[in-house]
Amino acid sequence: MQSCLYECRVMHHRFTPKAHRFAYRIFMMAIDLDELPDLHRRLRLFSVNRPNLYSFREGDHLPATPTHNPSPDNPAARPQPSSNASSAPPSLKARVLAHLAAHGIDLTGGRVLLVSLPRILGYLFKPVSFYFCYDRHGHPVAALAEVTNTFHELKPYTLGPETRTQPEDRAHANTQPPSVAPADASPSTDNTPFRLRVPKHFYVSPFSDVDIAFDFTLRPPTERLSVQIDDYEGNHRTLTTTLAGPRRPLTDAALASYLFKYPLLTLRVITLIHWHALRLWLKRVPWFAKSARPADQRDLHHPHASLTAPSSPSEVPPLRPSALPR
Structure with a gap:
């Protein structure tokens, strides 16, 4: 069984224009997509595509719908529906494999x-x-990093095999040749990180502009999960976010204990997002309206109405915290 749990500490540290730091504890599920049917049968407190105390819906992740890609001449362009929009959606793993194939990565026979x-x-x-x-x-x-905001938009960032680097390197795929994992690294312990710095082009927070860069360091999880996402404006790091913690077995007993150890966790996450956004606003950190730069928000799924319909020049959009309080 590859599926498991990770008990993690999340840390956010904003450096500019005002310092702001906080941390909290969560747990994450690590699910081998091939094991979804077995997990559904084996666990009493967890279900797949059905209600339960804990549940997983394939439709919550990586849509098969076209991405929103506006142009400077038509920033309100709507994604064109796919030709098979009326048919049953493919499985999540099939969608991941199709996404990778579109980026030149063949995962036939592999796992996710x-x-x-x-x-x-x-x-x-x-x-x-x-x-x-x-x-x-x-x-x-x-590796894929799938970022979601509170407008229900979703954007995947793809880190291919060329982005794997040695731990001592701080190079990025667009500036350095790929390095090869150590020859003696076994599949179960090889956590050589994927590293990539890429334009964000996504409205994650009203306190970070859409044209900065995301800097990903994603280590394949082993006995420990460790990922980091930094924000960069030019060569200046403005914010760092880390998620790290040890592996735990995925059992009904663990899930039952987490109900009390991490009560209403997903509700707590969204509450913390709004709370820290309020604190940033009270610190008078400059904020950016989502509708201000629609042409720079691209390659995303489920575009908000502010991106697909021209807005009135006199419209003043309300402040709305979005995704991580970055």
């Missing part, structure tokens, strides 16, 4: 480990989920 928050009592808000993709020999070949 999704690290994410589950639904708890039917409610879900997941600021970010991670897909770690392994070839048929068990070696990590790709």
Whole structure:
């Protein structure tokens, strides 16, 4: 059984224009997508595509719908519906494989480990989920970071095999050649990180502009999960976010204990997001309206109405905290 739990500490540290730091504890589910049917049968407190204390819906992740890609001449362009929109959607793993194939990555015969928050009592808000993709020999070949905001938009960032670097390197795929994992690294312990700095082009927070860069460091999880996402404006790091913690077995006993150890976790996550957004606003950190730069918000799923319909020049959008309080 590859699926498991990770008990994690989340830390956010904003450096500019005002310092702001906080940390809290959560747990994440790491689900091997091939094991979903077995998990549904084996666990009493967890269900797949059905209500339960804890549940997982494939439709919450990586849609098969076209992405929103506006142009400067038509920033309100709507995604064109796919030709098979009326048919049953493919499985989540099939969607991941199709997404990777579109980026030139063949995962035929491989497996996908999704690290994410589950639904708890039917409610879900997941600021970010991670897909770690392994070839048929068990070696990590790709990773996806799936970022969600409170407007229900979703954007995947793809880190292919060329982004794997040695731990001592701080190079990025767009500036350095790929490095090879150590020859003696076994599939179960090889956590050589995927590293990539890429334009954000996504409205994650009213306190971070959409044209900064995300800097990902994603280590394939082993006995410990460790990921980091930094924000960069040019060469200046403005914020760092880390998620790290040890592996735990995925059992009904563990899930029952987490109900009390992490009560209403997904509701707590969204509450903390709004609370820290309020604190940033009280600190007079400058904020950016979502509708201000629609042409720079691209490659995303489920575009908000502010992106797909021209807004009135006189319209003043309300302040609304979004996703991580970055």
